[in-house]
Amino acid sequence: MTSKNVPGRRIFLAGGAGVLGRRIIPLLVAAGHTVVATTRHEARTGPLRDLGATPARVDVLDAAAVAAAVHDSGADVVMHQLTDLAGGDLAANAALRRDGTRNLVDAALAAGVRRIVAQSICWTYVPGEGPARE
Incomplete structure (x- = not known):
């Protein structure tokens, strides 16, 4: 995740x-990066520390909180891995992806972060009873 000529980055995940x-945190840490990783839940801060990250408890739907967290992290890269799929609420996931992404991008720009890496998802198959065939 890092090349010979790129020193470790400070990454806001x-x-x-x-x-x-x-799964990404240990890879980033092993590559020499410093990671500040978000969670909405206090109970998940310990496991983030165990993986080598500094936890930042923040709700990405709160624009001011996201701006403060990104700024305080001192990040030079923001990595976007936001989803809300665990509860099966597609509307909540869509809001997180839409509004949370906007808040994250705005926070990165305000903090002077010049690099954002974002995951993307796409539901391309029509729902059906079995696995889709290519």
């Missing part, structure tokens, strides 16, 4: 306590 975030 939005969605750090999620399924992907928990």
